[in-house]
Amino acid sequence: MSSDRSLLYLASASPRRRELLEQIGVPVRLVRCAVDEQPLADESAESYVQRVTRDKVRAGVALAPAGAVVLAADTAVVLDGTILGKPRDRDDALRTLRALSGREHQVMTAVAVARGDELQVRLVISRVRFRPLAEAELAAYWDTGEPQDKAGSYGIQGLAAVFVAHLEGSYSAVVGLPLMETAELLDRFGIRCWQAR
Ligand SMILES: Cc1cn([C@H]2C[C@H](O)[C@@H](COP(=O)(O)OP(=O)(O)OP(=O)(O)O)O2)c(=O)[nH]c1=O
Numbered sequence: 001m002s003s004d005r006s007l008l009y010l011a012s013a014s015p016r017r018r019e020l021l022e023q024i025g026v027p028v029r030l031v032r033c034a035v036d037e038q039p040l041a042d043e044s045a046e047s048y049v050q051r052v053t054r055d056k057v058r059a060g061v062a063l064a065p066a067g068a069v070v071l072a073a074d075t076a077v078v079l080d081g082t083i084l085g086k087p088r089d090r091d092d093a094l095r096t097l098r099a100l101s102g103r104e105h106q107v108m109t110a111v112a113v114a115r116g117d118e119l120q121v122r123l124v125i126s127r128v129r130f131r132p133l134a135e136a137e138l139a140a141y142w143d144t145g146e147p148q149d150k151a152g153s154y155g156i157q158g159l160a161a162v163f164v165a166h167l168e169g170s171y172s173a174v175v176g177l178p179l180m181e182t183a184e185l186l187d188r189f190g191i192r193c194w195q196a197r
Pocket residue numbers: 011012013014016017073074075076077107149150151152154155156157174175176
């Protein structure tokens with residue numbers, strides 16, 4: 001089976017990434033693939049998100065039709081160099097949110113686009129500062145269900161918007177995909193967003 005060269009395959013189970021691509025006029029076809037997302041010993045957060053993103057896009061290339069353009073991304077919330085992943089349970093989420101309260105953290109999102117052996121990756125680092133969060137507020141936030149599937153146990157695009165005192169960087173990257181960098185990468189692979197239609 002050969003691919004339509006203008007169609008993008010998204011190697012992601014994240015509904016956010018699909019919505020963000022649709023927001024800029026890039027429809028996608030999904031390829032489901034799983035990769036090991038365990039950080040390696042002594043691996044920096046910057047290296048980690050780029051490695052996982054490369055692994056995701058390569059796994060996507062292996063599953064997509066030959067010659068297809070494939071995109072993948074990974075987002076990590078990083079506090080003082082430590083990666084705060086998706087919460088294992090309620091206690092883990094509350095611990096994470098407590099640690100983020102009243103402080104600035106980094107959100108690192110890498111995006112990769114590949115076709116066959118050709119692969120390009122970009123890393124975007126944003127800085128987010130939360131206002132101080134009350135304990136009762138954290139518990140109430142967990143109960144909304146929003147933190148469950150999100151890096152750092154929060155979603156800036158959702159209810160957690162009221163926690164954000166300051167953001168420097170790319171809002172779309174915090175949600176899961178840096179759209180300016182993504183559009184540039186896609187353009188190099190011949191996939192245009194709304195601008196060129
Ligand atoms: C910080 C933050 C993260 N997130 C989400 C984006 C990602 O979906 C998730 C980070 O986990 P990822 O491992 O980057 O992505 P994923 O497992 O959801 O999807 P896939 O690997 O299949 O592409 O956290 C938000 O939605 N809002 C936020 O403000």
